[in-house]
Amino acid sequence: xxxxxxxxxxxxxxxxxxxxxxxxxxxxxxxxxxxxxxxxxxxxxxxxxxxxxxxxxxxxxxxxxxxxxxxxxxxxxxxxxxxxxxxxxxxxxxxxxxxxxxxxxxxxxxxxxxxxxxxxxxxxxxxxxxxxxxxxxxxxxxxxxxxxxxxxxxxxxxxxx
Amino acid sequence: xxxxxxxxxxxxxxxxxxxxxxxxxxxxxxxxxxxxxxxxxxxxxxxxxxxxxxxxxxxxxxxxxxxxxxxxxxxxxxxxxxxxxxxxxxxxxxxxxxxxxxxxxxxxxxxxxxxxxxxxxxxxxxxxxxxxxxxxxxxxxxxxxxxxxxxxxxxxxxxxxxxxxxxxxxxxxxxxxxxxxxxxxxxxxxxxxxxxxxxxxxxxxxxxxxxxxxxxxxxxxxxxxxxxxxxxxxxxxxxxxxxxxxxxxxxxxxxxxxxxxxxxxxxxxxxxxxxxxxxxxxxxxxxx
Numbered sequence: 001x002x003x004x005x006x007x008x009x010x011x012x013x014x015x016x017x018x019x020x021x022x023x024x025x026x027x028x029x030x031x032x033x034x035x036x037x038x039x040x041x042x043x044x045x046x047x048x049x050x051x052x053x054x055x056x057x058x059x060x061x062x063x064x065x066x067x068x069x070x071x072x073x074x075x076x077x078x079x080x081x082x083x084x085x086x087x088x089x090x091x092x093x094x095x096x097x098x099x100x101x102x103x104x105x106x107x108x109x110x111x112x113x114x115x116x117x118x119x120x121x122x123x124x125x126x127x128x129x130x131x132x133x134x135x136x137x138x139x140x141x142x143x144x145x146x147x148x149x150x151x152x153x154x155x156x157x158x159x160x161x
Numbered sequence: 162x163x164x165x166x167x168x169x170x171x172x173x174x175x176x177x178x179x180x181x182x183x184x185x186x187x188x189x190x191x192x193x194x195x196x197x198x199x200x201x202x203x204x205x206x207x208x209x210x211x212x213x214x215x216x217x218x219x220x221x222x223x224x225x226x227x228x229x230x231x232x233x234x235x236x237x238x239x240x241x242x243x244x245x246x247x248x249x250x251x252x253x254x255x256x257x258x259x260x261x262x263x264x265x266x267x268x269x270x271x272x273x274x275x276x277x278x279x280x281x282x283x284x285x286x287x288x289x290x291x292x293x294x295x296x297x298x299x300x301x302x303x304x305x306x307x308x309x310x311x312x313x314x315x316x317x318x319x320x321x322x323x324x325x326x327x328x329x330x331x332x333x334x335x336x337x338x339x340x341x342x343x344x345x346x347x348x349x350x351x352x353x354x355x356x357x358x359x360x361x362x363x364x365x366x367x368x369x370x371x372x373x374x375x376x377x378x379x380x381x382x383x384x385x386x387x388x389x390x391x392x393x394x395x396x397x398x399x400x401x402x403x404x405x406x407x408x409x410x411x412x413x414x415x416x417x418x419x420x421x422x423x424x425x426x427x428x429x430x431x432x433x434x435x436x437x438x439x440x441x442x443x444x445x446x447x448x449x
Binding site for chain 2: 025054123
């Protein structure tokens with residue numbers, strides 16, 4: 001799975017291999033920090049792979065402002081502990097169904113952001129729509145995915161603004 | 162009050178401004194300056210930003226949207242060799258030339274030229290939980306390469322618990338007068354392994370991994386063996402599918418160099434150990 005994510009983002013087998021190795025060693029060296037991270041080991045590791053892969057593709061675009069990646073760890077590790085997570089259904093079939101429920105433009109915006117490594121401003125430029133529209137697509141897309149992935153008994157209490 | 166907080170600027174940003182950037186932030190689609198601003202706001206703002214959390218919870222689902230691609234042959238070896246080289250370098254940097262006992266159960270890479278199987282350096286283990294990092298490394302490698310199933314997930318859950326317990330044991334062993342024992346399979350095989358901290362008052366905290374699940378009335382029994390060579394039962398515990406267990410008990414102090422051993426007994430209450438001894442180690446003080 002990690003290799004698949006790295007390959008999806010980099011589009012290059014050799015680069016994907018480097019990313020996975022790099023991410024693994026990052027995880028290895030920072031294993032002591034895992035205890036403070038929420039979520040599973042798998043999500044933690046895949047987040048690191050994603051983070052490294054995005055770094056790799058952004059480095060190919062010298063005009064892009066690079067995020068601070070000194071630690072090589074994604075933001076998911078530094079979010080407040082007070083956030084209680086509702087367990088979403090994360091099996092592959094459920095995710096595929098959920099992706100089918102959001103609009104094409106919402107899905108495109110999310111994919112460009114998460115797998116393309118583009119900022120929302122860059123997505124607006126590439127797709128030729130205003131920044132505000134991109135923000136709306138990302139928000140509605142994520143909210144739509146979340147609604148589709150909530151377990152049935154949690155849907156009632158899952159209000160959102 | 163809440164309104165006042167929401168209107169305040171934390172790290173130069175209001176809650177509303179942070180919320181507007183939330184979808185892009187959780188997807189990593191902000192420039193560095195904006196991402197830093199949101200991060201700082203979250204760190205300083207007392208509000209929970211529930212919507213940010215909701216949006217963030219969706220992100221792991223995106224991993225499942227990716228088509229699996231078989232990793233190239235040899236990648237696993239490369240990763241494990243690199244990890245082993247990293248470990249060796251760190252051990253070298255620790256410069257503690259007093260290996261005491263081998264830790265045999267760690268599935269380290271199998272390239273002898275690059276992976277000297279040295280004894281465990283208590284000093285470096287003590288300063289940093291490298292040992293537990295080693296334990297988690299192989300599992301991470303398996304995850305990295307796409308092998309994932311329910312069994313592995315259970316193992317990892319157990320490993321996480323084990324890892325947290327290891328940290329507690331090391332903390333306990335750091336107390337004045339405490340001793341640390343590394344328990345390994347006395348046959349040198351791939352049997353159970355673990356750590357035990359023996360406190361100055363004799364209380365023992367133990368964490369073990371690679372234990373076979375107990376069935377029926379079976380219990381794992383821990384023993385202390387002092388200078389008189391008589392094993393003293395200090396308590397038992399059952400083990401589930403994770404294969405890991407932690408155990409805390411109290412017992413009168415038996416002094417420096419006490420041996421900690423583990424057996425599998427057919428039922429609780431054993432007064433003499435039933436062979437074989439599954440794991441054993443001698444406790445040593447960690448501070449001089």
